[in-house]
Amino acid sequence: MISHLRTMWLVFIHIFHKKVTIEYPEERAPLAARWRGRIVLTKDPDGGERCVGCYLCAAACPVDCIALQATEDEDGRRYPAFFRINFSRCIFCGYCEEACPTYAIQLIPDFEMGEYKRQDLVYEKEDLLIDSQGKYPGYNFYNVAGMDAGVKAKGKGSNEEEPVDIKSLLP
């Protein structure tokens, strides 16, 4: 009996507490930049697709909900021919983002992905690709990689010497 009254009292005094719920959707909670929500594919500073189709995100994904196919343009720059995430499977763990060597795949603070049909939760590259560098502005993988894929010539990358002149015996 006492316990019941106590419970009612405790509930009653909540009327005078500060409200933690908000009037969503009119009002929105502030989400940190590192909040792990909807996944996007970002772009390089030069406007090219950042993803190089390395398959590491797909391999890291614990629910195997990422499938893609790498292809390359005439300069040898790799990009995904298709890139599919099945968000009905995604658990927003962020492993893909962690695995991505190019900062292409990023989880962003957006969770409003509800759909009436589960099929609509399958996102293709067109749905994922955004016209922004996301959280890591200024980074272009090809500037630090050794390959010449039309972004920088051999020897022009950061921390690179000019290509070796193989006809010379000088040290």
Next chain:
Amino acid sequence: MPTIYIDNKPFDVKTGKNLLEACLSLGLDLPYFCWHPAMGSIGACRQCAVKVFKDEEDTRGRIVMSCMEGVKDGLRVSINDETAKAFRSQVVEWLMTNHPHDCPVCDEGGSCHLQDMTVMTGHNYRRYEFKKRTYTNQYLGPLINHEMNRCIQCYRCVRFYKDYAGGKDLNVFSAHNHVYFGREKEGILQSPYSGNLAEVCPTGVFTDKTLKEHYTRKWDLTNAPSVCQHCSLGCNVIAGERYGQLRNIVNRYNGEVNGYFLCDKGRFGYEFVNSENRITQPLIRNQTIEATTHDKLIQHVGKLVSGHTLIGIGSPRASLESNYALLELVGKENFYQGIPDDLAYVEQKIVDVLQSGAIHTPSLKEIEQADAVLILGEDIWNTASVMALAVRQSVMKTAANHTTEQIPLPSWHDMAIKELVQETKGFLANMTVLPSQLDEIAATSMRAAPDDLARLGFAIAHILNPSLPEVPDAGEMINTQATIISKALQQAKHPVIITGTSCWSNALIRAAFDIAAALNGGLAFVLPECNSLGLAMMRAPSFDKAAAHVQQTTNTTAIILENDLYRCIPAIEADAFFSRCKNIIVLDTLHNRTTERAHVLIPAATFAEADGTFVNNEARAQRSSQVFMPANKVIRESFKWLSDIKALQTTAGNGHERHPDDLLLALENRFPQFAGINKVAPPHNFRIHGARIPRESHRYSGRTAITANMAVSEPKPLQDDDSSLSYTMEGYRGLPPAPLIPFFWSPGWNSGQSVNKYQQEVGGMLKGGDPGIRLFEQTTTLPTFYRDVPEAFVPRPDRWMLLPQYHLFGSGELSVYTAGIASLSSGPYISLSKQDAERSHVKDGDMVSVKTDGKTYTFPLSIQESLPDGIVLLPAGLRGMDALSWGSWVNISTEIV
């Protein structure tokens, strides 16, 4: 057996090995780069360091390169010694100072030996702050990609390309820390073994360019153990699929067959599976809507097979299962081989010889170990590429063995042995119609017409066994050659004679047999297709007999199994045959001239979509497993289609599907020459601890996304009822039985070098024995010699003997569907000897016409300096070219129109 102590534990190891091999054979992990099991040690990379102690008391020890240290009894070694570990991790760190930040865009990634070794030694963060050396790349042709920045200077590529495979156009340039591995000038790599660079190079400098077109990481492939379809050697391959397309072929080690290497035709010739030209729909022609369904087709075919005379044309490139299913359907007496009479006759002779048990037919491994090789008439450079590589090893190793008999050096000590051997070579006699690259390493070679080569063979046999007939009017050339060769063969302990069908000469087979039997040496044959021997062993009559058969009947229904008759039968004869058939049912994989003639066309599965057993040139039956199930359900194994049709006849309607094992069992019960073939692979219901063997790696990605665009709910995993391999990532993860190894992988060893873990000892056989069942072994039967020596070849006035010239790139029916291979294929030409050309007043490039089989073929002349007079050569099997009556005498006209 010496006992060595590794980290104070005693191990028994094999004599004559080096410490690295010994450790790896014991299953221990020790990093290495420059050593290769097939190429020995040079001690260049310093990665395999271990510590060796003088005796039990010695606590200081000294660092040695394990690959350069032989094992001896009582040797005390430490792999885990702190200084040795530090040494190894520093070596990798140095190698990495210049290594580009490329893994994400590097095709080697995920099967990279450098990645594996870096992880194994524990180096992870870069401390070196200075700049990286860079290199420019070269265009190396359509098959191999070059990205020189990734090189770690292990020298494996040039050691393989030049020393092992005899190539000349890949080299080391520059000096000190600038060494460069490439060609003098950009251009197509000339060696037909260049594809192996992708596997030999421990980094991503050389990678498979065809894979790049549809790049997939190793961990994402669905793999199965398969058998190469492009020649009769039956090299073992691993084929990988992703998204319903065959993505690449890599070597599958088989100690007795291909060992570590493939030829470029086998490695890159897989694209036909993905071709636009595939037959994807069952067709019933001459009705308004030709495309039809499985059930309607079976119904329709049911009408065509009953009440008609049924004949079946088998195929040298279809599996035994499919050929046997056809034989069962049409009846033994109505089953024909689908190859011309002359060829069937030669192949029959080969089967007779093998089945007699009078001689031993060597495996490729045994050819490598031969100490004298005679090639009689077969252009193995083009028709059996990996055999040419094996012959090269025999020549090199024989010389090395002679040297090490005098100066004791372990066989793995590659550099030292090469220094000692210098240019000395073992014995090879290359006696062929045309020269080939093998002449460079041959002790003697000769160009002659097939009959003259056979006469040379009989002359050798006569010297070896004087009771055999002498060759009448042998002439000086044959006599001298016969003396040299017979002497070398007599001195050899393991002589091997190689011959084959490419000259379409029966006399060559007889002569080669006589030599081998007189010597009690090995006799290896080369046949045209991947299952030529299997088909020949069924001892069915040739196509010509089928053609004669249809002449006598009016309502024949012919079922043609995976065989483009226009590729082996002159068009005029094939046309005549087809016009006599009332109904033509064709099962095949790709549209071709034969499928155009079909009234009913049935889409068949390629090797990658099918289980099948193939018999290679040494009569080794080998199972090739299905790599993927085609999404298109009407593409099915021919034997499945044929069994469905058969089920119509037996109204009992045995609804259960027949597995390949059942067909093989029936085959062996029917034909005793196939005894034992059912053991070629574990049966379809074989399980290990109740589990199947997964075709997919445990890190296979995208399972819930691959088909999500079509339906978001994941489909049930595909069920493979025909083998114990599964289409999932789950299953038994230990060592599978050797014939069922879908891919090589071991913890910490992601690259193909993990094969070490699957072998009984490094470079030895796979655990549980190398795959394949040899159907014929030598018995105590005494040989019956052939004594019929052919007449000498005499050029005829104004007539030429028409012979085929095969091309590794171009002559294959299927391999030319790979664009890179097609681009390396030669165009059509006509070859005459220099004298013949002069006599006819034509120059290189002039248009020359050959009249044969009711047609005139006009092509540019290509003069062959050393071609014997009286012979005209045309390239065989080029795409779109008719089959010609090889071995017949033809007219040539040289009028320039």
